[in-house]
Amino acid sequence: MSAAIDLAVSTVIFALRPDAAGHLVLSIPLVRRTRDPFEGRWALPGGAADAAESLADTAARKLAETTGLSPAYLEQLYCFGEPDRSPSGRVVSVVYWALVRTDEAELAAEGENVAWFEADELPQLAFDHNLIVGYALWRLRTKLEYSRIAHAFLGPTFTLAELRQVHEIVLQKPLDPANFRRQIEASRAVVPTGQHVTGGRHRPPRLYRYDASVQLVDNGPLTSAGIR
Amino acid sequence: MSAAIDLAVSTVIFALRPDAAGHLVLSIPLVRRTRDPFEGRWALPGGAADAAESLADTAARKLAETTGLSPAYLEQLYCFGEPDRSPSGRVVSVVYWALVRTDEAELAAEGENVAWFEADELPQLAFDHNLIVGYALWRLRTKLEYSRIAHAFLGPTFTLAELRQVHEIVLQKPLDPANFRRQIEASRAVVPTGQHVTGGRHRPPRLYRYDASVQLVDNGPLTSAGIR
DNA sequence: GCAAAAGTGTTGTGTCTACACCCATGG
DNA sequence: CCATGGGTGTAGACACAACACTTTTGC
Incomplete structure (x- = not known):
């Protein structure tokens, strides 16, 4: 019917977590999609924007709901809005990036549909989320310097x-x-x-x-x- | 009825234009609002996002429609989405900033409802547009270096x-x-x-x-x- | 020739890098 | 005393600002 645009908020969450060998590695938590499009694929945590909430608050809330974490740093990354980035219709995503303390990340909820991945070794993600994470990584490394x-x-x-x-x-x-x-x-x-x-x-x-x-x-x- | 969020695209357009004394000054074109909220106040050119168009294309199109100009440089600035930034309801604005060539800016449409202002001497604008222009100025100056x-x-x-x-x-x-x-x-x-x-x-x-x-x-x- | 701006050279100052070296602790 | 990392000193390389100086034009 109407050519409406969906507004979503997603977050790239960075933390340092020990890998199999016990060395700390830059990692991000992802959620598995449970419905189309991209059902079964991993994606950035996020959801629809809330009319009553600031975008940053929505990012922090979604972050807490999916991982149980609270960010030590939160900043807007970019607004992604290419017309073809979602096969299900037009979605504009305001993406934030967050840093989480190492000791907090230990306590993060993990389960069948929430898991941590090394930031430089991600599988193929839903939507344009690989591009988004790549940009967030670039911003993190640039800004750190x-x-x-x-x-x-x-x-x-x-x-x-x-x-x-x-x-x-x-x-x-x-x-x-x-x-x-x-x-x-x-x-x-x-x-x-x-x-x-x-x-x-x-x-x-x-x-x-x-x-x-x-x-x-x-x-x-x-x-x-x-x-x- | 529903607590929908309006998605808008605006642009801060920079050009160098001669002032009264003939010296080039950093300037931006603004449009006068012809309806509430902020009727009569000056504001950034922009409008509702188009479902069929990329955000950057919408920014460039609105820019051309209001000023007759085409940008030599266009980049996303920030996505502004505080809940109280518009008295008429929730509006999330994806703001771009653009650079226009000096010779093109000479030809820009100017009229009762479109006028150029010196970037550092703006009147009180509609919405949070003074904040937005201030941020765009900071970005321009930082990035130029x-x-x-x-x-x-x-x-x-x-x-x-x-x-x-x-x-x-x-x-x-x-x-x-x-x-x-x-x-x-x-x-x-x-x-x-x-x-x-x-x-x-x-x-x-x-x-x-x-x-x-x-x-x-x-x-x-x-x-x-x-x-x- | 003179004024004006284009373009080159030079010198000092601060910043960054590499690495030598001393310090304080546990075992 | 030795191994280990904490912490300080320093010389060379490099980048940058200030400014003297030469070049090439119009008048």
């Missing part, structure tokens, strides 16, 4: 070695510890708590926390989003 | 002085001609045509053209958009 969002993968306090490990896993390259330290210190993104971590067979590293008073993340025109 | 989009304001060939003038007007600061030249040459964004411009009371400058074989603009996940 000029912005300070890596701490969103970690807890409230962390060592510089942990923060560096996040960068190394996401960017897939080793980083010089000495230069990494200076770079982070120069950005004033973190402040030392004064505490140290004991127990390692080496000099006890300092603990740092994120300095929220320094604005290092441009999070689009709506500054209320972002760090939650 | 790390990407090579300035030539979209110019014709197919141009001198480095003209290209530098574009940068100076948009960024609102003078640039060293010597360093600007080296920076542009190092980016390989332009190639000399071999021709020169005569007629000035000085050494005739070389003409350059944009080198389309060098990808210097990241234009989102859909590479088909962008330079047109």
